[in-house]
Amino acid sequence: MMDQNILVRKLEGYAPLKERSKQILRDLSERQVSLVDAGSVIIEDGDKPDDICLIVEGWAARYKVSHEGGRRIMAFLLPGDFCELEIAVLEQMDHAIMALTPCKVARLDSEAVKRILAEDPALADALRWMTLVEGAILRQWVVNGRRQASAAFAHLLCELYIRMKSIGLLDGDRLLLPLTQEELTDALGLSTVHTNRTLQRLRERGLIELEGGILAIPDFAALADAGGFDDNYLHRRSSRADSLSRPRSGRWSAPIDSLSSA
Amino acid sequence: MMDQNILVRKLEGYAPLKERSKQILRDLSERQVSLVDAGSVIIEDGDKPDDICLIVEGWAARYKVSHEGGRRIMAFLLPGDFCELEIAVLEQMDHAIMALTPCKVARLDSEAVKRILAEDPALADALRWMTLVEGAILRQWVVNGRRQASAAFAHLLCELYIRMKSIGLLDGDRLLLPLTQEELTDALGLSTVHTNRTLQRLRERGLIELEGGILAIPDFAALADAGGFDDNYLHRRSSRADSLSRPRSGRWSAPIDSLSSA
DNA sequence: CGGTCCATTGATCTGCCTCAATTAACGTGG
């Protein structure tokens, strides 16, 4: 059921695609793939990249170095996410993107993408959907910014769980969470100390298990409740069909070590 | 130099438009205009509006009612801003929009807009630019969320100042800021008490004057410095040309009471 | 004149930060 190609998988979270559209996506995203080291900057702040970067494998983050000097993460990029789909319109990036793990990155020709958007309206809609969902996630982060640390943390984990789920990177109730507490700290806007303590409290409450980069969520409904999480803002096709309150167990396509090779 | 039509004015912040494009925008945005009371909800959370709302006059806000019950404002909409340009792609709104002042709202036919986007690439780019800038503002709000109250406050005022400036609604160093402290509170994620105290400190420091809904910024550079504000994320055409550190005095088209009739 | 909305102030409390160590895991070179 799940396609091999990550971009196809991601976009089918919006609507089923015609075989022809899928083929276009495969052609587009499977050439020009490069490997990027963990910690290296994929796009610098102020740059104007020529082509469009797609994360094929691994985790990356949008961030800014704030006035006070700290790094502030504004978004996590998972496989299937674009770095800057529409950067062509702007003169320069207003933030940077860094690989948090080793990443496979595909560079798409921006002219080719433009052509496709004009020729395949269904695909154009699907890509627009991706952009809109990104905006929705951002709005949710704004809301999250001023919540209790534990709620914000729980919410973030719920978001990542659902996003990983919709690209088929869940293994039962577990997923690879290759983030250090410092990276979580920069995303949550806390101090490392408090991130650590909050994490421990979530653990003690039995809401999560996190060890060796593997996050398990034994009771998603409970975590969602703790984080005030409602997945409607992710605008998934299956939002209504799925009963989020009772996540099905069992394997979800890719096994947990699907990333470990990256 | 500044066009009468607010949408034209707004979009020319990206690039000059052909007369033909301007005419299209005028035709599109000057019919179907309605008046909305302050405090009334323009679009409900969960709705799927049929046509596209454009704020022609007045202030509005995107907000969510968070899990804890508080209203969280995620964006201020100024004249020339759309409520939901691309909502057609999604099934429903994931947040609501409320008029903060009496507003003039134009409803654009979404089919007509779609047609225009296909036919006038320059216009399509300009509209895409608007959407991208909105995303950039959102990212900046995420960054701002975890700053000292005074810095976040100063930054917000800088943002509003520049945005008002680029649609020609500045009067020298003054602008209409028709927000109650409670609304600022919901945008900054503080308590009303602390918003008030922070505001007072900004006043004492001589960074702003705010009275009767009129905000004056005697020394923009100083306020920008206090807020760690850099306008590059607003991606204005004139970003480089303007010397932000020394805002020119004198009238900027619309007089200060241009809104008072709304 | 009372009601409502908004700004303001005082006092107390707390979630989170900061500073400062300690421990564990891992790799690397001698």
Add this chain to the structure above:
DNA sequence: CCACGTTAATTGAGGCAGATCAATGGACCG
């Protein structure tokens, strides 16, 4: 095989920014 450096997680203690609770004052209005 061990000493050492590095990076990440963890713990303790004290301090502060901002929350909360509770009033008060002013402006506007019917």
